[in-house]
Amino acid sequence: MRLPAARPPSPAADVLVALQGVGKDYPKVTAGGDRLRTLWGLLARRADIPHFRALQGIDLRIRRGESLGLVGENGAGKSTLLKIIAGVVKPSAGTVQVRGRIGALLELGSGFHPEYTGRENIFLAAALMGLSRRETMERVGDIVSFADIGAHIDEPIKHYSSGMAVRLGFAVATALTPEILITDEVLAVGDESFQKKCIRWLERFLGDGGTLLLCSHSMYHVQTLCSRALWLHAGAARLEGDSFDVTREYLAFHEEKGRAGAQAPRPAQGLTPFVRDMRLERADGTPAEAVAAGEELVVQGLAWSPDGRPPALLFGIVRADGTPVYGAHSHDRGFVATGAGEGHFAFAIRFPGLMLLPGKYLVRLHVLDPEGLRLFDTQERGISVTGRTRDYGLVQLAHEWTEGSLRPSGPQAS
Amino acid sequence: MPATVYTHRWLLASFLRRELGTRYAGSVSGAAWALLNPLALLALYAFVFTMVFRVRLPVDSGGASYTAFAAVALWPWIMFSEGVVRGMGCIQDNGGLIRKVAFPHALLVYAAVLSSFAVHLVGYVAVLAVLAALGEPVHLFRLPLVLAYLVPLALAAVGVAAALAALQTLLKDVEQVVSIGLTVVFYCTPILYPLSFVPESLRSWAAINPLASVVERLREVLLQGAGLLPADLWLWLAALVVWWAGLRFFERLSPHFEDFL
Numbered sequence: 265m266r267l268p269a270a271r272p273p274s275p276a277a278d279v280l281v282a283l284q285g286v287g288k289d290y291p292k293v294t295a296g297g298d299r300l301r302t303l304w305g306l307l308a309r310r311a312d313i314p315h316f317r318a319l320q321g322i323d324l325r326i327r328r329g330e331s332l333g334l335v336g337e338n339g340a341g342k343s344t345l346l347k348i349i350a351g352v353v354k355p356s357a358g359t360v361q362v363r364g365r366i367g368a369l370l371e372l373g374s375g376f377h378p379e380y381t382g383r384e385n386i387f388l389a390a391a392l393m394g395l396s397r398r399e400t401m402e403r404v405g406d407i408v409s410f411a412d413i414g415a416h417i418d419e420p421i422k423h424y425s426s427g428m429a430v431r432l433g434f435a436v437a438t439a440l441t442p443e444i445l446i447t448d449e450v451l452a453v454g455d456e457s458f459q460k461k462c463i464r465w466l467e468r469f470l471g472d473g474g475t476l477l478l479c480s481h482s483m484y485h486v487q488t489l490c491s492r493a494l495w496l497h498a499g500a501a502r503l504e505g506d507s508f509d510v511t512r513e514y515l516a517f518h519e520e521k522g523r524a525g526a527q528a529p530r531p532a533q534g535l536t537p538f539v540r541d542m543r544l545e546r547a548d549g550t551p552a553e554a555v556a557a558g559e560e561l562v563v564q565g566l567a568w569s570p571d572g573r574p575p576a577l578l579f580g581i582v583r584a585d586g587t588p589v590y591g592a593h594s595h596d597r598g599f600v601a602t603g604a605g606e607g608h609f610a611f612a613i614r615f616p617g618l619m620l621l622p623g624k625y626l627v628r629l630h631v632l633d634p635e636g637l638r639l640f641d642t643q644e645r646g647i648s649v650t651g652r653t654r655d656y657g658l659v660q661l662a663h664e665w666t667e668g669s670l671r672p673s674g675p676q677a678s
Numbered sequence: 679m680p681a682t683v684y685t686h687r688w689l690l691a692s693f694l695r696r697e698l699g700t701r702y703a704g705s706v707s708g709a710a711w712a713l714l715n716p717l718a719l720l721a722l723y724a725f726v727f728t729m730v731f732r733v734r735l736p737v738d739s740g741g742a743s744y745t746a747f748a749a750v751a752l753w754p755w756i757m758f759s760e761g762v763v764r765g766m767g768c769i770q771d772n773g774g775l776i777r778k779v780a781f782p783h784a785l786l787v788y789a790a791v792l793s794s795f796a797v798h799l800v801g802y803v804a805v806l807a808v809l810a811a812l813g814e815p816v817h818l819f820r821l822p823l824v825l826a827y828l829v830p831l832a833l834a835a836v837g838v839a840a841a842l843a844a845l846q847t848l849l850k851d852v853e854q855v856v857s858i859g860l861t862v863v864f865y866c867t868p869i870l871y872p873l874s875f876v877p878e879s880l881r882s883w884a885a886i887n888p889l890a891s892v893v894e895r896l897r898e899v900l901l902q903g904a905g906l907l908p909a910d911l912w913l914w915l916a917a918l919v920v921w922w923a924g925l926r927f928f929e930r931l932s933p934h935f936e937d938f939l
Contacts, residue, residue, distance in 0.1 A: 290937050303848045306934055347936070351780035354933035370778045379700060391692035392779050 279363075280444055280475055281326040281349055286358035288344050289315035315356075318344045319499045322358070326444075331476035333486035333507050335514050336496035342479045345496065346370060346448050349477065364475070367393060367442030369433055378422035382413065382432050385421055389436045403439040410465075411435035412458075431458055438465055445469065446477045451485055463489065483511040515624060516554045516648040537575040537631045538641035540608060541566040544627060557622060557651035557660065563613040565643075567601065567631045574601045574609050576636035577629065584624035584646070589658045595636045619660040622651045682782045689781060693789035694796075697764075701793065712797045713804060716756050720805075723748050723870055736874050742901045746814040750900050751869040751893040753802040754828060758835050758889070759860050760798070761791035765839025766856060769847045773939035783932045784925060787840045795832050806900065817903040824899065826906055827892050830917030834888070837917075837924025844931040847938050869893055888916045 291302045292314045302314070319341040326332055334342045347353040348360060350368035376385045386407055390400040408417050411431045413424075421429060437445065445466075451459055466489055470476055480486050486493055486507055493510035495503040503510050546552045547560040555561050569575045577599075580591030594601070594611075601609035628644040653660070683690060701712075724745045727733045735747055742750075768786040769776065776783060803821065810816040846852040867889045868876070876884045884890055891913055898904040 291934075299849050303845075303931075306848075306931060347777075352776075352778065353936050366780075368779070377696060377700075380696070388692045388696060391689040392775075392781055394686075394688075396688045397691070 278328040279325050279361075280328055281324065281363075281477075282359075282361040283322055283324040283349070284359045286322040286324075286345075286348060286355045286360060287320040288318045288341075288348065288353060289356040290318050291315050317499055319348070319355075319496075320357070322501055324494065324501075324504075326475060326477065328364075328443075328475055329470075329473045330492060331470055331478065331490040333490035333493040333511070334477065334479040334496065335481075335483070335486060335493055335511060336502075340496040341499040342496055343370070343448055346446050346477065346479055350446050362444070364443035365394075365440070366444045366446060367437045367440050368446040369437050370446070370448045376421045376429060376433070379420055381420055382411070382417040382424070383408070385432070386436055389433070390439070393436070393440045393442075395440065407432075407435045407439045410438060410461075412461075427455060427458070434462055438469075442474075444475045444477065448479045449481065451480060451482065483515060486511050512622075512624065512648055512650070515646075535570045536640045537567060537569045537633060539565060539629050539631050539643040540568045542629050542643045542645055544645050544647055552647065554648035554650050555618060557649050557653065558617050558619060561615045561618045561647070563615075563627055563629065563645075565611050565613070565629050566604065567609045567611070567629075568607050569609060569631075569634070570607065571634075572603075572607055573634040574603070575634055575640075576632040577601065577611060578632060578639075579613055580628045580630070581620070582626050582628065583658060584626065587658065589620065589625065593636065618649065619662075620649045621653060621655055621658060621660060622649050624648050682784065683788060686782055686785055690785050690788060693785055694793055697789050697793035698797065701797070713801045716753060716798065716801055717805070719756075720745065720749055720752055723752070727870055733871060736872055741815050743814060746809045746816060746901065747872075747897065748870055749805055749809060750816075750897050751867075753798055753805065754831060754892065754896060755864065755867065755869050755889075757795045757798040757802075757828070758831055759864070761794035761832065761835040762839045762842065762860065763856070764790040764794055765836065766842040766846050766853070768839075769843045769935055770939070776935055777939055783935060784840060784928060787836060787843055787928070791832060791835045791839055795828065795835070799828065815901060817900055820899050820903060823906060824896065826910060827896055827899075827913065830914050831889075831892055833921040834917040837921035839924070840928035841924040844928045844935075847935050848931065863887075863889065866890075867893060888913055 292298060298314055322345060324332075324345075334345065336342050344353060346368070347370060348355050349362060350366055350370060351362070352368070352370065377388060380388070383404070386404055387397065387400050390403070391397075395403075411417065411428075411434075413428050413431055416424065416428060417432075421432075424432070434447075437447075451462055463485070466476060466478075470489070476489065478486065478489055490507040492505065493507035494501060495510050495514050503513055541564075543564045544552045545562045545564055546555065547562065549562075552561060563579060565577070567575050567577065577594040578591065581589040583589060599611070601611040604610040625647050626644045627647055628642055630639055631641045632639050727748070728744045733744060735742070735744060765787045768790040769783060772786055775781075802824075806816050806818065806821070810818050842852055842856055866884065867887060868884070873881065873884060873890060873894055895904075895907070895910065895913075899906075
């Protein structure tokens with residue numbers, strides 16, 4: 265599945281990273297005999313080494329000025345792919361071509377020596393990135409002020425918090441002004457203000473024509489910093505395209521996984537009303553984790569009430585960021601849920617044409633006492649609405665454009 | 679391969695600084711251990727071989743005492759063996775770096791070996807100066823010639839260490855074998871005894887050992903004031919072959935280090 269790229273392709277000469285059919289097998293080495301066999305296999309350049317496959321069949325092209333986000337579950341091969349591009353790992357299959365100076369931030373404090381002070385480590389890290397001692401001297405001031413960790417710069421790295429080490433690492437990487445910057449989940453560690461600083465720096469870097477490869481579990485970062493995204497799943501590319509489309513599909517996938525776990529009805533508990541089960545379905549009764557704008561959506565609910573009286577119900581839809589979209593009360597519609605045995609009450613809310621704008625939403629069900637005075641339980645399910653539109657806001661309101669009836673009557677303006 | 683070293687000289691310098699710095703960081707007397715350690719060994723050997731075994735040096739050894747005789751050979755051996763041991767472990771020790779940063783791994787081996795040679799070269803010069811001051815027939819003005827033997831020794835150490843480091847990364851047993859192997863080599867090399875002590879029938883075998891030649895030549899130069907010989911070119915050739923072969927082996931396996939660390 266391949267969605268159209270957001271940007272028009274630039275000339276082929278500007279391709280900085282080109283991967284073709286790249287795969288990586290890690291040797292399985294547990295027993296001593298395996299190690300000997302592996303050693304022999306490597307020396308004789310044979311392929312029959314016991315291995316497990318971390319990555320396979322990756323084709324990727326990154327052009328100058330592009331920013332690619334890498335998303336995927338833990339163990340999907342994101343870090344392996346980044347390491348292959350950074351030159352740390354040699355691929356077992358396929359070809360890798362990289363042009364341009366790479367700055368790679370793989371994991372926290374890569375290349376720092378714990379016994380050494382931050383300042384001494386700046387020199388080592390800069391040397392690892394290819395800077396001479398004099399070039400480093402010229403930039404130490406900038407690095408120290410960007411890292412902004414105060415007097416800690418002259419303390420051994422082993423006394424640093426992980427956040428401080430990342431600040432220093434990022435500061436060194438920025439001082440090098442690489443053509444391609446590779447970062448692996450490093451934004452997640454810094455505090456709020458440092459994250460903002462990094463993002464500002466990255467935005468300026470991208471604005472100046474820099475090329476970014478970002479691996480992150482924060483879809484927000486991927487969406488704001490990257491034009492394209494690649495979703496890796498179990499070592500293979502699952503989806504590549506516009507970062508918004510890819511992240512949305514990826515989130516929908518997780519929603520589905522979460523649902524698979526939460527699918528089972530909850531056990532009875534306590535003596536207050538609660539939502540026993542909740543499902544989002546399409547018109548034909550199939551589970552819905554993503555619906556197209558304008559499609560029908562049915563919210564199925566099962567509530568339990570201790571005294572056998574039907575509870576009052578309330579539903580609400582909010583956007584993923586918490587902005588309320590719409591909500592309504594069963595009392596106001598005169599609806600009473602029908603008994604389903606043993607104090608259970610089944611109900612459904614049907615949205616014939618759900619005119620939400622594309623994005624991620626949460627559907628919430630609330631159970632109140634029969635009088636509708638006290639709220640007892642809330643359940644929610646996520647839903648992605650798909651579609652392409654340039655409309656603004658949360659919902660599409662029915663409207664049509666027609667000829668106007670206003671005429672310039674009364675006092676003339678001129 | 680020398681080109682790699684040159685383009686990454688800043689990184690090599692950085693690694694070297696780190697090697698030298700961490701070596702004695704945290705110990706009280708710091709760099710003094712670099713000298714004290716071999717001195718203690720020398721004292722022990724001198725005691726055992728002059729008081730217990732009563733070794734008598736052959737007449738042609740230039741009138742040096744046993745202590746001077748052993749010291750001239752002991753320091754180069756310590757440079758070599760320590761360089762090999764440190765170089766062998768450097769890939770393992772820097773696993774964190776190798777897994778995260780792309781750089782020529784051989785630089786770590788160079789840094790480990792060179793730091794050992796640098797540290798003990800200082801000790802060597804100091805000990806030779808002291809021996810000369812004590813009246814031993816040490817030809818101090820011959821000292822620059824020593825480099826003609828120590829440079830190939832260092833090249834060979836890089837080659838051996840690189841091959842062992844690559845093996846060690848894949849097979850953890852290498853370390854154990856090497857510690858025994860080095861002890862064997864130490865006693866097979868005429869460091870504590872003159873080559874003439876070796877029985878006639880075995881002497882031609884002992885002479886094959888290039889380390890034996892290095893040690894013997896160093897004695898001739900430093901204790902008897904001899905000059906360089908054309909035959910020393912063979913030592914250079916042997917060292918270059920070991921260096922080249924060891925690094926070839928290392929480079930073959932080095933792309934896979936990350937898989938095993």
